[in-house]
Amino acid sequence: MAKVALIEAVNMALHHEMARDENVVCLGEDIGTNGGVFRATVGLKEEFGFKRVMDTPLAEGLIGGLTVGMASQGLRPVAEFQFQGFIFPAMEQIICQAARMRNRTRGRITLPLVYRAPFGGGIHAPEHHSESVEAIFAHVPGLRVVIPSSPARAYGLLLAAIRSNDPVLFFEPKRIYRTVKHEVEDNGQALPLDVAFILREGTDITLVSWGASVNETLIAADRLAEQGIKAEVIDLATIKPLDIDTILNSVRKTGRLCIVHEACRSFGVGAEIAAQVAEKALWDLKAPIGRVGGFDTTMPYYKNENYYMIQPEDIIEGVQKVMECSA
Amino acid sequence: MTFTSKSTITQLQYLDEEGNVVQPLPAWADNLDLLVEFYRHMVLVRTYDKKAIALQRTGQMGTYPSHLGAEAIGIGVGAAMDVEDVYVPYYRDMPTMYMRGATMVHNMLYWGGTEQGSYFHRPDGKLSEDFPICVPIATQCTHATGVASAFKLRGEKRVAVTAIGDGGTSKGDFLEAINCAGAWQLPCIFVINNNQWAISVPRAIQCGAPTLAQKAIGAGIPGVQVDGNDIIAVYDAMLTALNRARAGKGATLIEAVSYRLSDHTTADDATRYRGSEEVNAAWKREPVKRLRNYLHNAGVWNEDKEQALQAECNAKVEEAVQQYLNHPKEPPESMMDHHFEQLVEPLASQREELIKKAMRMEGGQSHG
Ligand SMILES: Cc1ncc(C[n+]2csc(CCOP(=O)(O)OP(=O)(O)O)c2C)c(N)n1
Numbered sequence: 001m002a003k004v005a006l007i008e009a010v011n012m013a014l015h016h017e018m019a020r021d022e023n024v025v026c027l028g029e030d031i032g033t034n035g036g037v038f039r040a041t042v043g044l045k046e047e048f049g050f051k052r053v054m055d056t057p058l059a060e061g062l063i064g065g066l067t068v069g070m071a072s073q074g075l076r077p078v079a080e081f082q083f084q085g086f087i088f089p090a091m092e093q094i095i096c097q098a099a100r101m102r103n104r105t106r107g108r109i110t111l112p113l114v115y116r117a118p119f120g121g122g123i124h125a126p127e128h129h130s131e132s133v134e135a136i137f138a139h140v141p142g143l144r145v146v147i148p149s150s151p152a153r154a155y156g157l158l159l160a161a162i163r164s165n166d167p168v169l170f171f172e173p174k175r176i177y178r179t180v181k182h183e184v185e186d187n188g189q190a191l192p193l194d195v196a197f198i199l200r201e202g203t204d205i206t207l208v209s210w211g212a213s214v215n216e217t218l219i220a221a222d223r224l225a226e227q228g229i230k231a232e233v234i235d236l237a238t239i240k241p242l243d244i245d246t247i248l249n250s251v252r253k254t255g256r257l258c259i260v261h262e263a264c265r266s267f268g269v270g271a272e273i274a275a276q277v278a279e280k281a282l283w284d285l286k287a288p289i290g291r292v293g294g295f296d297t298t299m300p301y302y303k304n305e306n307y308y309m310i311q312p313e314d315i316i317e318g319v320q321k322v323m324e325c326s327a
Numbered sequence: 328m329t330f331t332s333k334s335t336i337t338q339l340q341y342l343d344e345e346g347n348v349v350q351p352l353p354a355w356a357d358n359l360d361l362l363v364e365f366y367r368h369m370v371l372v373r374t375y376d377k378k379a380i381a382l383q384r385t386g387q388m389g390t391y392p393s394h395l396g397a398e399a400i401g402i403g404v405g406a407a408m409d410v411e412d413v414y415v416p417y418y419r420d421m422p423t424m425y426m427r428g429a430t431m432v433h434n435m436l437y438w439g440g441t442e443q444g445s446y447f448h449r450p451d452g453k454l455s456e457d458f459p460i461c462v463p464i465a466t467q468c469t470h471a472t473g474v475a476s477a478f479k480l481r482g483e484k485r486v487a488v489t490a491i492g493d494g495g496t497s498k499g500d501f502l503e504a505i506n507c508a509g510a511w512q513l514p515c516i517f518v519i520n521n522n523q524w525a526i527s528v529p530r531a532i533q534c535g536a537p538t539l540a541q542k543a544i545g546a547g548i549p550g551v552q553v554d555g556n557d558i559i560a561v562y563d564a565m566l567t568a569l570n571r572a573r574a575g576k577g578a579t580l581i582e583a584v585s586y587r588l589s590d591h592t593t594a595d596d597a598t599r600y601r602g603s604e605e606v607n608a609a610w611k612r613e614p615v616k617r618l619r620n621y622l623h624n625a626g627v628w629n630e631d632k633e634q635a636l637q638a639e640c641n642a643k644v645e646e647a648v649q650q651y652l653n654h655p656k657e658p659p660e661s662m663m664d665h666h667f668e669q670l671v672e673p674l675a676s677q678r679e680e681l682i683k684k685a686m687r688m689e690g691g692q693s694h695g
Binding site: 029030032033034035037055057058059060061062085086088089124125126127128129265266295296297298300301302303304305306307308311313314 | 389390418437438439440441442460462463464494495497498499500525526527528532533534594595599600656657659661662663666673674677680681684685687688
């Protein structure tokens with residue numbers, strides 16, 4: 001079995017689905033001849049031709065609307081936004097059209113489309129190349145939001161996203177695009193689009209994270225174990241719909257919850273998880289819920305970026321705070 | 328047949344590839360000192376460009392977009408503007424910004440990863456009203472339209488000038504901006520740096536029209552194409568457009584045709600998508616050599632002057648690099664300080680948190 005990095009798993013899934021289903025098309029800026037600025041679409045144009053692998057004009061609003069039209073015709077467009085920070089011109093199409101079409105037409109027109117975008121900081125990129133704005137999309141009714149954090153989950157979740165008949169935002173944590181390689185079988189097996197993954201079992205505290213921060217969360221869990229704190233680590237993976245049951249079951253066991261995310265702390269996905277746990281499992285909690293998130297600032301340019309990024313130590317401190325106020 | 332509208336686009340050129348004059352020069356070009364000054368600036372920004380790439384390659388600066396091949400456009404546009412005008416740049420605009428007071432040091436600070444690069448002054452010492460480097464493509468165009476409408480509202484004789492790449496003209500913002508500038512007759516100039524490539528996407532599949540200048544027709548403003556490797560053409564087109572704007576006659580679109588001689592940025596490898604024949608051919612048309620040849624032929628430039636200039640530019644760039652490398656770093660908590668007029672919650676508490684985190688990261692305290 002081939003060992004692949006996350007970005008290669010994305011490429012493998014795109015190849016697989018384009019071969020399996022002739023309705024799948026890929027489009028975006030620099031995705032054809034160049035194979036994408038991160039190489040996610042390498043080889044697709046050669047294999048499937050420019051009719052199905054389209055370099056679009058430089059216009060994200062166009063990409064947003066084109067895909068809506070294509071999908072209404074039964075195509076399954078997978079559009080790449082070069083960076084999440086450049087998806088904003090398409091917001092009108094995504095929020096006012098893609099998210100609503102099924103509801104507006106009472107199911108007459110459905111939009112099986114995927115919007116892919118690399119996201120997150122930590123690679124010393126220029127301005128606007130490091131955002132984590134998943135919360136903006138999760139807030140909008142009618143959109144699915146998916147974030148893989150390993151090559152295997154990238155492969156399985158992207159297959160699922162393409163096969164889904166709903167619009168899916170598929171955000172790829174670019175910081176870990178190439179950091180690890182795992183064995184991933186190109187077997188066409190999709191993962192469920194609404195199930196979180198328990199990556200490590202534990203009894204003292206539940207840590208929930210997603211994207212590249214899963215990495216630091218696992219490192220923190222290792223170090224906490226040395227201090228005798230057994231953390232359970234959940235990779236949320238599907239931000240929306242949110243698999244609250246997996247989180248609740250874990251919290252009922254551990255009695256404590258700490259949420260870790262790179263995005264700004266306020267008004268984010270962490271807040272939603274905390275609210276749902278408070279609503280549904282308050283009496284199972286032994287301590288207030290902890291949140292370790294990015295600062296409420298614009299991502300600083302790279303000289304100060306490291307200070308923004310969440311480190312294992314931040315998570316350990318956050319966990320220690322929760323443990324200290326335990327009853 | 329009746330024509331309700333008829334338009335043609337012609338390309339303005341004074342110097343051919345070899346620097347030979349192809350049509351009578353405009354009167355201002357009699358001033359050879361001015362042309363020598365242009366040349367000196369062009370050589371400086373080219374010297375800087377090479378150094379900036381080297382800094383990136385050696386880990387002393389981040390991703391950097393080269394302006395190799397765009398020197399005539401940047402210096403021509405910047406030189407033509409008045410200090411009171413406002414420039415609204417895009418990211419490949421170091422030459423114009425440098426002419427307007429944003430120094431090489433500012434450019435290095437910006438691409439070197441600190442917001443300090445966007446705090447700059449005009450050449451006359453006043454705090455600049457020019458916009459900072461703009462990365463989200465085409466968004467700057469509507470800002471220029473807005474700046475111009477403020478000028479018009481206040482009855483000022485100032486002009487807003489902006490620039491954009493050929494790829495960027497596919498975006499709605501660009502078309503919306505020129506449309507509004509046409510409808511409102513705004514003192515605004517849009518300069519397209521048509522360097523033939525938008526990363527890997529060639530001009531031909533970006534837009535079906537034979538010129539980008541003709542996008543102006545739909546906006547009801549003059550659209551002119553100039554040879555962007557010929558600074559006399561660029562500067563002259565700018566003077567015409569600026570005079571028109573100051574006379575209250577409205578906006579102009581200038582398409583400057585050049586070639587991106589470099590990779591898109593230091594993160595790009597152009598050999599993946601374009602052949603060397605095309606690049607070699609473009610080197611024959613490049614702007615710096617062209618002006619040098621003209622100045623030589625006019626008898627105001629020679630090999631000694633050239634060598635002295637190269638040495639001078641190297642020294643200036645080296646001095647700027649040292650200033651950049653020794654520039655005091657902003658403390659991490661500066662990331663909190665400029666979001667609002669006052670420091671509000673939760674930023675105020677997070678600021679304290681960040682100061683502790685920075686101490687920890689610098690080894691003050693350890694965990695885990
Ligand atoms: C809205 C937006 N989308 C995508 C990008 C990524 N991007 C940066 S430069 C570029 C190509 C721009 O080409 P062009 O407009 O021709 O200008 P050039 O860089 O060649 O000067 C792209 C796609 C961006 N910066 N902003």
